[in-house]
Amino acid sequence: MRRFDKRVAIGVVIIGIVCLAWLLVTGALIGAALTESERAAVINAVGARAVLLVLMWAVSLVLVGSMLSRLVAYFMTAPARLAEEAQVLLGTDVKRQLEPTGSVENRRLTELFNQLVQQREALREEMDERVAEAAHNTEQEKNRLAALMSELTKSVVVCNLDGRILLYNNRARMQFRALSQAPGSIGGTELIGLGRSVYGVFDRKLVAHALENIQHRLQRGAAAPSAQFITTTPSGQLLRAQMAPVRSVQDNSEASQMTGFVLMLDNITREFEAQARQDSILHTLTERSRAALANMQAALDVLEYPDIEPDMHDRLLKVLREETAGLGNRLREIKSSSVDSLVLRWPLEDMLGADLAAAAIRRIESLGTLTAVADDLDDSLWLKVESFSLLQALSYLAERLRQECTITTVQLRLKRVDGRGQLDLCWQPSANKLTDKVIPGWETDPMRSAGEDTSLTIQDVVERHGGAFWFGREPENGTVFFRFLLPLAAPQEQLETASVVRNESRPEYYDFDLFQTSAQTRSLEDSKLSELSFTVFDTETTGLDPANGDEIIQLAAVRIVNGKLLRQESFDQLVDPRRAIPRITIPIHGITPEMVKGQPTIDKVLPAFHQFAQDTVLVAHNAAFDMRCLQVKEKLTGLVFDHPVMDTLLLSAVVHPNQESHRLEAITERFNINILGRHTALGDAMATAEVFLRLIPLLAEKGIHTLGQAREAAQKTYYARLKY
Amino acid sequence: MSKTVLIADDEPNILISLEFLMKREGYRVVVAHDGQEACELIANEHPDLLLLDVMMPRKTGFDVCHEVRANAEFKALPILMLTAKGRDTDVTKGLAMGANAYMVKPFSTKELVQKVRELLEAAA
Numbered sequence: 001m002r003r004f005d006k007r008v009a010i011g012v013v014i015i016g017i018v019c020l021a022w023l024l025v026t027g028a029l030i031g032a033a034l035t036e037s038e039r040a041a042v043i044n045a046v047g048a049r050a051v052l053l054v055l056m057w058a059v060s061l062v063l064v065g066s067m068l069s070r071l072v073a074y075f076m077t078a079p080a081r082l083a084e085e086a087q088v089l090l091g092t093d094v095k096r097q098l099e100p101t102g103s104v105e106n107r108r109l110t111e112l113f114n115q116l117v118q119q120r121e122a123l124r125e126e127m128d129e130r131v132a133e134a135a136h137n138t139e140q141e142k143n144r145l146a147a148l149m150s151e152l153t154k155s156v157v158v159c160n161l162d163g164r165i166l167l168y169n170n171r172a173r174m175q176f177r178a179l180s181q182a183p184g185s186i187g188g189t190e191l192i193g194l195g196r197s198v199y200g201v202f203d204r205k206l207v208a209h210a211l212e213n214i215q216h217r218l219q220r221g222a223a224a225p226s227a228q229f230i231t232t233t234p235s236g237q238l239l240r241a242q243m244a245p246v247r248s249v250q251d252n253s254e255a256s257q258m259t260g261f262v263l264m265l266d267n268i269t270r271e272f273e274a275q276a277r278q279d280s281i282l283h284t285l286t287e288r289s290r291a292a293l294a295n296m297q298a299a300l301d302v303l304e305y306p307d308i309e310p311d312m313h314d315r316l317l318k319v320l321r322e323e324t325a326g327l328g329n330r331l332r333e334i335k336s337s338s339v340d341s342l343v344l345r346w347p348l349e350d351m352l353g354a355d356l357a358a359a360a361i362r363r364i365e366s367l368g369t370l371t372a373v374a375d376d377l378d379d380s381l382w383l384k385v386e387s388f389s390l391l392q393a394l395s396y397l398a399e400r401l402r403q404e405c406t407i408t409t410v411q412l413r414l415k416r417v418d419g420r421g422q423l424d425l426c427w428q429p430s431a432n433k434l435t436d437k438v439i440p441g442w443e444t445d446p447m448r449s450a451g452e453d454t455s456l457t458i459q460d461v462v463e464r465h466g467g468a469f470w471f472g473r474e475p476e477n478g479t480v481f482f483r484f485l486l487p488l489a490a491p492q493e494q495l496e497t498a499s500v501v502r503n504e505s506r507p508e509y510y511d512f513d514l515f516q517t518s519a520q521t522r523s524l525e526d527s528k529l530s531e532l533s534f535t536v537f538d539t540e541t542t543g544l545d546p547a548n549g550d551e552i553i554q555l556a557a558v559r560i561v562n563g564k565l566l567r568q569e570s571f572d573q574l575v576d577p578r579r580a581i582p583r584i585t586i587p588i589h590g591i592t593p594e595m596v597k598g599q600p601t602i603d604k605v606l607p608a609f610h611q612f613a614q615d616t617v618l619v620a621h622n623a624a625f626d627m628r629c630l631q632v633k634e635k636l637t638g639l640v641f642d643h644p645v646m647d648t649l650l651l652s653a654v655v656h657p658n659q660e661s662h663r664l665e666a667i668t669e670r671f672n673i674n675i676l677g678r679h680t681a682l683g684d685a686m687a688t689a690e691v692f693l694r695l696i697p698l699l700a701e702k703g704i705h706t707l708g709q710a711r712e713a714a715q716k717t718y719y720a721r722l723k724y
Numbered sequence: 725m726s727k728t729v730l731i732a733d734d735e736p737n738i739l740i741s742l743e744f745l746m747k748r749e750g751y752r753v754v755v756a757h758d759g760q761e762a763c764e765l766i767a768n769e770h771p772d773l774l775l776l777d778v779m780m781p782r783k784t785g786f787d788v789c790h791e792v793r794a795n796a797e798f799k800a801l802p803i804l805m806l807t808a809k810g811r812d813t814d815v816t817k818g819l820a821m822g823a824n825a826y827m828v829k830p831f832s833t834k835e836l837v838q839k840v841r842e843l844l845e846a847a848a
């Protein structure tokens with residue numbers, strides 16, 4: 001049953017009242033115009049039949065109500081219903097076609113709604129397809145990565161920051177099996193497995209220390225920091241681990257966050273034992289030979305004295321015979337032990353001395369009752385150290401000082417002495433303790449600190465560094481110290497910060513999609529845009545007339561391979577134009593004469609660029625100008641830039657013919673591309689590359705898929721007629 | 725009165741020559757065969773100079789050196805280290821421990837005798 005509509009009732013009442021009012025007013029006016037007798041006659045005639053009038057009024061109102069009801073349904077209810085149904089479609093995933101009702105306009109609107117719904121569904125399906133495709137590609141990439149990793153001869157384990165294993169290879173599984181103390185076939189499975197903790201094998205503190213080192217270097221802007229350490233496992237094996245950070249992909253900030261780490265492991269137990277044996281043999285040989293030679297030399301010297309007694313003469317000859325025989329025996333010993341030329345040393349890492357001191361202070365102060373301060377620290381020194389054991393040594397010494405000599409404050413000093421780093425742990429001796437007496441022996445006792453036990457001694461630590469260690473006192477002020485002589489490393493800071501790359505995304509060091517790229521059989525003209533490799537470049541120049549003496553002052557480029565922008569492999573070079581840079585152009589490109597001073601000239605830069613762009617299609621925004629800049633130099637360099645060329649300005653005009661502007665700024669805004677470093681050659685090349693990547697699918701929608709089609713379409717645009 | 729030289733070395737083959745050379749120079753010679761014996765002889769014999777090997781049983785030459793220098797009575801005792809440990813860090817350490825000179829084996833006996841003479845003259 002149709003719902004009673006209030007609006008219809010109100011309409012009927014209003015119309016009824018209006019009609020009644022009209023009738024009364026009309027009756028009153030007519031009545032006023034009649035004479036008394038005429039009025040009486042009319043009342044007499046109508047009065048008895050007034051009921052008919054009322055009846056007709058009521059019947060008319062019913063008719064009006066019925067018509068009004070239909071009109072309301074036609075013009076008002078149908079759009080309202082359409083709105084409601086549209087609301088449903090908007091808010092839910094319901095897929096259905098709406099029934100056209102109501103006025104012609106309303107029916108048209110309904111049809112449009114239906115088309116929009118269809119379009120939305122098609123887009124959804126396409127998106128689902130793409131998601132499925134991407135998921136499939138990811139899965140394939142994962143499989144290929146797994147296949148690659150399983151073939152590696154090195155153990156690789158990837159962990160999150162909690163040390164949980166996310167990924168590991170076959171080699172790692174085998175290695176962990178060898179490390180395992182568990183019996184039979186389960187051996188190793190308790191140590192390695194997805195979600196298991198790597199701390200089952202590695203000392204948590206050791207890993208934390210390596211992570212901290214990497215974090216520090218990341219914060220300083222190191223491009224590819226890594227840390228190395230050697231550890232003994234509970235089963236007594238010696239593992240060498242190299243750790244590299246896994247950085248967050250989403251994070252675009254300068255210092256990207258570490259989300260985990262990769263461990264590359266080598267079991268060096270056997271190598272190390274063999275090497276240690278060899279080292280020991282060589283060491284003994286050197287020192288014992290020295291001693292033997294000294295004995296022989298001294299005996300010979302004495303034999304030369306004319307006045308020696310016969311008995312002495314015989315004893316000295318005996319010495320010579322013994323020592324010669326001893327040397328011969330030692331040489332035979334060495335030969336049988338087959339000394340390998342391979343030298344394996346305890347791996348030392350480069351560390352800024354100041355960082356080492358800061359870490360030592362933190363560690364010593366964490367012991368509780370000790371205060372440690374840096375004093376006289378050369379913060380430009382880089383040391384070559386095995387920081388974990390060295391820090392253990394420093395904290396062990398500090399703790400022993402506190403316990404046995406009631407020392408509460410220690411200082412750390414570091415300076416360069418004779419090409420080595422001299423690291424001192426110093427203190428003021430307390431009056432009532434004879435520190436000199438207790439200190440010998442500390443060097444050879446196993447280190448014990450903060451409840452940690454280790455079989456290492458200070459001597460071992462010093463041996464690892466090929467350094468020296470002793471205890472001493474400064475005569476001038478009575479300060480007592482433990483001194484470490486440590487090897488120095490070449491300063492690194494500059495190198496590390498210089499190699500910082502724009503790390504807004506993870507470097508594309510691999511691209512498994514390249515597996516799918518088949519050998520190029522088609523000509524370039526018929527090649528699909530999505531499959532070609534491009535070099536997107538931009539130049540900054542002294543002016544706009546390359547034919548009449550304007551020169552390139554900066555050239556930058558970036559490549560697109562397999563649809564991916566290789567940000568990390570960019571080309572960016574300032575060029576000495578060998579002419580003045582007009583002052584008026586400096587605000588545009590920001591390149592001052594000082595900046596290009598000492599930079600290579602164009603005849604040196606272009607060959608490198610030519611090689612960079614080898615086998616690719618050149619892309620530039622307003623390419624005609626940039627190509628002209630390159631081509632005027634062909635005579636000078638002998639290099640011809642005859643690569644196919646694409647122009648993003650023309651392609652943009654092909655895709656959006658109705659847009660007013662095709663300037664790079666306008667296009668990047670249209671595509672919502674946010675590029676850092678705009679108005680530098682590299683920034684603009686990156687922006688152009690991003691634009692080009694977005695143009696490829698839009699061109700495809702217009703049926704433009706190949707290089708040939710794109711060039712043909714571009715030629716037809718208005719902008720193609722401009723000449724430089 | 726002749727000067728006393730204490731030779732501490734665990735190698736009998738070098739002791740023969742060193743003893744001969746020192747005696748020939750007119751010094752009284754006392755011989756120790758390890759570090760511990762050297763420390764005892766220093767206390768008992770009060771030598772005028774110490775010829776000290778580094779790698780000895782019971783106590784190393786470095787330890788002996790350290791002990792000698794810690795004792796005020798022997799602060800000025802000249803010590804000449806004779807050792808097969810030839811790394812530059814060993815030399816630095818020997819000198820830092822208080823040795824007056826450090827000779828790496830093999831050495832020329834003439835230089836050794838000359839050095840002993842110089843050290844004794846400087847101490848006198």
